[in-house]
Amino acid sequence: MFSIGGLSKKTKVKIPTIRYYEEAGLLAAPERTNGNQRRYDQAGLERLSFIKHARELGFSIEAILSLIELQEHPDRSCDEATAIATAQLSDVRAKIKKLRSLEKELKRISDCCDGSGLSEDCNVLTALADHTLCIHPSHG
Amino acid sequence: MFSIGGLSKKTKVKIPTIRYYEEAGLLAAPERTNGNQRRYDQAGLERLSFIKHARELGFSIEAILSLIELQEHPDRSCDEATAIATAQLSDVRAKIKKLRSLEKELKRISDCCDGSGLSEDCNVLTALADHTLCIHPSHG
DNA sequence: TGTAATGTCTCTAGTAACTAGAGGTTCAAG
């Protein structure tokens, strides 16, 4: 049994975040001491590790809730879990694609100015002001 | 001279967002009709286009504020604008790097489950629960 | 000129996923 501070140290999840996860229904409300302080066991630690890992992978709180529900009903098909992971994967891929095109344009913008002049003539500002200089329209 | 709705159509920025930009100090408060409605001119349109473009490139409101201040003080060095753009570029690159490693792990997780079984044995859930299965720790 | 439809106004509150702080209570050590 450990306190919220202990759990926080073990998992490197901040204390208010742990309470937030409990509030959000991700983390079961743990036992309390007579003085109303939270006391966690191994199961709580594992659950929080799961949540942390999923958050690091970019899963939303909502998606994690679905995954947890699946864990708690092992009789259901795992289609759903796979679907959530696959959706997350294409989301990540879309973000990468978008960021790559941003990278291109930002590189172009940064490169065309050596920073030595006055901002009056700054190409960074010009490039930002003039959308038509874009290589590609940047949303997609 | 056009209304906020007209500006919204031209720029494809939603009306409440335009008002939000004004409130945030990005967009100068425009003239008003006798009936208190906003009326924009060409300068307003250009400014909003600038803001939109910068937002699409992932610049924060704060960063855009700095860029606008630079535009309004053309006597200053453009170092600052270049610095902001460069910072934005390395930010984008860091994000890409992180997303690539997430992509790898998500692909591994998704691939090892064909979705046909019960969630009891689901590898997606196992992979998420067991951090040690990670190829690499996923934050960086 | 009247009226109806559409547009706009301000203000408040909600979103995601936390984070920070106030003001009070409990725990663990000595």
Added chain:
DNA sequence: CTTGAACCTCTAGTTACTAGAGACATTACA
């Protein structure tokens, strides 16, 4: 038994918007 750290709840702030209420303005048309 006291001290100091850790903990409690609650509220509010963050970013960049988005949505809605209720009132007022503008425009089109008869």
